[in-house]
Amino acid sequence: MTVGHEIAAALEVVGLHKNFGALRVARDISFTLEPGARHALIGPNGAGKTTLVNLITGVLRPTSGSIHLGGVDITRARLERRVVLGLARTFQISSLFLPLSVAENVALAVTAKAKIDTQPYGPVYRRDAIVAEVQRLLALFEIEATAQRRVADLAYGQRRLVELALALALKPKVLLLDEPAAGLPKRDSERLLEILMRLPAEVAVLVIEHDMELVFNFARRITVMFEGGILAEGSVAEIRRDPQVRDVYLGHRRDHEMAS
Amino acid sequence: MADLAIAPPRSSVIADAFLRHRLSWSDALIWLVGIAVYFVASEYLQLATQTVIMIIFALSLDLAIGYGGIESLGHAVFFGTGAYAAGSYALYVSSEPISGLVAGGLAAAVLGILSGLLILRVRGLTQVILTLAIATMLLQVATTAKSITGGDDGLTGYRIAPILGQFEFDLYGHTAYIYGLVILAVVFLFCRVLVNSPFGLTVRGIRDNPLRMRLLGVPVTARLLTLYTISAALAGVAGALSAQVTGLIGTDSLSFLLSGNVLIMLILGGIGRLSGAFLGATVFVVVSDRAAAIDPFNWLFVLGAMLILAVRFTPSGLTVVIDRLVARLSPGARRT
Numbered sequence: 289m290t291v292g293h294e295i296a297a298a299l300e301v302v303g304l305h306k307n308f309g310a311l312r313v314a315r316d317i318s319f320t321l322e323p324g325a326r327h328a329l330i331g332p333n334g335a336g337k338t339t340l341v342n343l344i345t346g347v348l349r350p351t352s353g354s355i356h357l358g359g360v361d362i363t364r365a366r367l368e369r370r371v372v373l374g375l376a377r378t379f380q381i382s383s384l385f386l387p388l389s390v391a392e393n394v395a396l397a398v399t400a401k402a403k404i405d406t407q408p409y410g411p412v413y414r415r416d417a418i419v420a421e422v423q424r425l426l427a428l429f430e431i432e433a434t435a436q437r438r439v440a441d442l443a444y445g446q447r448r449l450v451e452l453a454l455a456l457a458l459k460p461k462v463l464l465l466d467e468p469a470a471g472l473p474k475r476d477s478e479r480l481l482e483i484l485m486r487l488p489a490e491v492a493v494l495v496i497e498h499d500m501e502l503v504f505n506f507a508r509r510i511t512v513m514f515e516g517g518i519l520a521e522g523s524v525a526e527i528r529r530d531p532q533v534r535d536v537y538l539g540h541r542r543d544h545e546m547a548s
Numbered sequence: 549m550a551d552l553a554i555a556p557p558r559s560s561v562i563a564d565a566f567l568r569h570r571l572s573w574s575d576a577l578i579w580l581v582g583i584a585v586y587f588v589a590s591e592y593l594q595l596a597t598q599t600v601i602m603i604i605f606a607l608s609l610d611l612a613i614g615y616g617g618i619e620s621l622g623h624a625v626f627f628g629t630g631a632y633a634a635g636s637y638a639l640y641v642s643s644e645p646i647s648g649l650v651a652g653g654l655a656a657a658v659l660g661i662l663s664g665l666l667i668l669r670v671r672g673l674t675q676v677i678l679t680l681a682i683a684t685m686l687l688q689v690a691t692t693a694k695s696i697t698g699g700d701d702g703l704t705g706y707r708i709a710p711i712l713g714q715f716e717f718d719l720y721g722h723t724a725y726i727y728g729l730v731i732l733a734v735v736f737l738f739c740r741v742l743v744n745s746p747f748g749l750t751v752r753g754i755r756d757n758p759l760r761m762r763l764l765g766v767p768v769t770a771r772l773l774t775l776y777t778i779s780a781a782l783a784g785v786a787g788a789l790s791a792q793v794t795g796l797i798g799t800d801s802l803s804f805l806l807s808g809n810v811l812i813m814l815i816l817g818g819i820g821r822l823s824g825a826f827l828g829a830t831v832f833v834v835v836s837d838r839a840a841a842i843d844p845f846n847w848l849f850v851l852g853a854m855l856i857l858a859v860r861f862t863p864s865g866l867t868v869v870i871d872r873l874v875a876r877l878s879p880g881a882r883r884t
């Protein structure tokens with residue numbers, strides 16, 4: 289598919305299908321993220337957004353279809369390989385290392401990225417480059433004060449920021465954010481938007497979000513999912529105008545009416 | 549902004565956020581006790597040597613369970629393999645003791661790799677059952693392969709040369725004890741470096757959330773295999789040491805009872821903190837010896853009661869209780 293393109297797309301999903309038994313959670317999903325894309329994926333609860341992220345990252349296997357990352361076919365690649373090729377994600381329900389401190393959590397990502405996770409000597413806390421990078425990431429999210437606390441003891445909103453710090457530590461080419469603002473107080477979600485705006489320009493970002501203010505401010509393009517399929521894709525202005533989208537999602541939230 | 553001057557450099561706040569095994573006064577105390585035993589309790593040196601061997605064994609198990617989350621209920625196979633390897637090495641290759649320890653460690657490491665390939669793909673109860681199954685099979689093999697292991701009679705009749713050509717093993721166990729203590733020190737320092745390292749942090753991450761580690765790009769099974777092999781090798785060294793100082797290896801060195809005992813020691817002392825192995829093994833060996841001396845028929849009852857009390861009142865092990873006491877006695881002390 290990518291042959292003939294001047295620059296390979298950062299991420300290219302073609303004809304992805306996934307069934308859970310009789311439930312079709314992904315039907316013929318195709319979309320492309322160019323390098324530097326700022327793309328939002330929206331849709332009502334249960335539309336299949338998280339499932340799509342799981343398919344792209346390899347947590348789930350698609351029934352059919354293909355996924356290319358930077359021109360490389362990763363449809364059947366192992367999770368770890370996708371990450372090494374430049375794919376990072378955050379979790380809707382934060383998935384961290386609960387008994388470990390915040391700094392240790394971030395350091396896990398930093399040491400993995402630096403490919404020193406096999407080194408059996410030299411204390412982590414005496415490695416200046418690692419400590420400095422951990423500090424930089426914590427400072428970015430203004431959570432330095434929590435460095436010594438166990439993640440298990442953190443508030444929900446703070447855990448979301450640690451999630452993001454882990455993903456950014458990997459310096460990804462494609463970043464998939466699953467509802468990064470969910471559960472964040474207003475002030476923090478504004479701060480989050482600021483941080484997202486400052487992500488390196490060349491990183492392709494796909495953000496799943498119910499906070500429409502964040503979506504409209506951040507994204508240049510939007511894909512709308514509904515019942516496992518793509519309902520619409522377009523610029524922010526196009527999507528805001530689309531009557532079908534308004535029906536199922538924006539404003540009125542008539543999805544339960546439609547289901548019955 | 550006057551307090552900026554006295555604030556520590558900010559990165560030290562980060563550095564302090566990592567688990568670290570600092571060498572503290574309590575470590576010094578452990579080694580002082582270890583040396584003092586040699587002088588003041590020389591009639592108990594055999595028991596003390598037994599304790600030292602069990603500490604090494606418990607340390608090896610702590611790496612697997614406490615740091616890697618590998619649920620091994622058959623760790624005695626590595627201990628036993630190390631013992632038989634060291635015994636055979638002394639019989640057929642060389643009676644030199646240090647290389648005998650290496651031989652024991654290597655043999656156990658090979659078995660660690662082989663069984664690791666089987667057990668590390670699964671987790672939880674399935675893993676426990678698999679480690680048990682492998683242990684049961686090996687015990688069966690050892691009992692049957694009389695030409696190598698001596699079967700139920702055990703392997704004996706080998707001689708161990710003086711350590712470094714200098715220190716002869718004596719009847720009272722003086723040399724054996726010091727030898728064991730030195731090996732323990734080496735193993736402990738090795739474990740300490742390992743758990744503080746990036747690899748040590750990585751395996752703790754795998755223990756707590758393997759899927760997330762994979763999504764950080766880490767091949768978790770490969771890392772666990774490395775850890776399990778190291779753990780097996782250290783258990784093998786403990787077994788080799790046991791074979792060298794006792795001059796006899798029985799199939800009980802491979803038995804489920806031994807696997808269970810070392811796990812109890814670790815639970816008693818505290819899992820995932822290295823120091824737990826010291827305290828747990830010492831309490832276990834000493835109490836079971838005393839209980840057996842007082843009441844040879846019911847001493848297992850004492851052990852069982854001890855375990856139940858420990859799990860009921862200090863689920864994270866005796867070392868935690870001691871930590872709290874120390875913290876209370878020295879108000880300025882920090883969390884380690």
Ligand SMILES: Nc1ncnc2c1ncn2[C@@H]1O[C@H](COP(=O)(O)OP(=O)(O)OP(=O)(O)O)[C@@H](O)[C@H]1O
Nearest residue numbers: 308311313331332333334335336337338339340380
């Ligand atoms: N492992 C699974 N097995 C069976 N069904 C599943 C599984 N995971 C998700 N589903 C179902 O697939 C559908 C899509 O779920 P998904 O989590 O992808 O939705 P979503 O768009 O992320 O919703 P939300 O906005 O609530 O996060 C839902 O109906 C869900 O119940």
Ligand SMILES: [Mg+2]
Nearest residue numbers: 337338339380
């Ligand atoms: Mg979701």
